[in-house]
Amino acid sequence: VQLVESGGGLVQPGGSLRLSCRASGFTFDNYPMSWYRQSPGKEREVVAQINKAGDVVKYADSVKGRFSISRTNAENTVYLQMSSLKSEDTAVYYCNAGSEITYFRGTLHYSERHEYEYWGQGTQVTVSS
Numbered sequence: 001v002q003l004v005e006s007g008g009g010l011v012q013p014g015g016s017l018r019l020s021c022r023a024s025g026f027t028f029d030n031y032p033m034s035w036y037r038q039s040p041g042k043e044r045e046v047v048a049q050i051n052k053a054g055d056v057v058k059y060a061d062s063v064k065g066r067f068s069i070s071r072t073n074a075e076n077t078v079y080l081q082m083s084s085l086k087s088e089d090t091a092v093y094y095c096n097a098g099s100e101i102t103y104f105r106g107t108l109h110y111s112e113r114h115e116y117e118y119w120g121q122g123t124q125v126t127v128s129s
Contacts, residue, residue, distance in 0.1 A: 001025035001118050003095045008123030011085055015127070019080040021095030021120055029053075029073040032101040032112040035080045037091035037125075044094070048080060049101040051112050056103045063089075085127045095120035 007019040019035070032051050038044040048069035049058045057069050068081040078095060100113035 003120035005120045005123040010126045016083045023076045028076040031097040033078040034096040034099045036094045039091040092122040094122045
């Protein structure tokens, strides 16, 4: 099982980056996918989530309107498009397979998670002038 992130780097405030996470060794479309991040001295936090079908997305309040998560199940890949980056977005970004995502369709509540959970090795994003 592997989750391999790429696309991190150094970017100026206001700039954009696109992170990719390619999965192998498991049935990708059976897993909800998430991006987390962790800054020095802080706990790891969820940034964005997408359900198995790719038609439900959720974001942390801090990145709403600036980040966009998507997935291509045929290519076993999940993406995180980051725009209008701020210095506080500086962190190591991790790809996750299997963490729970909850959402509503109308009045019906849904929960997706997998009994197994996998993590990538992380990719550094630094936002600085």
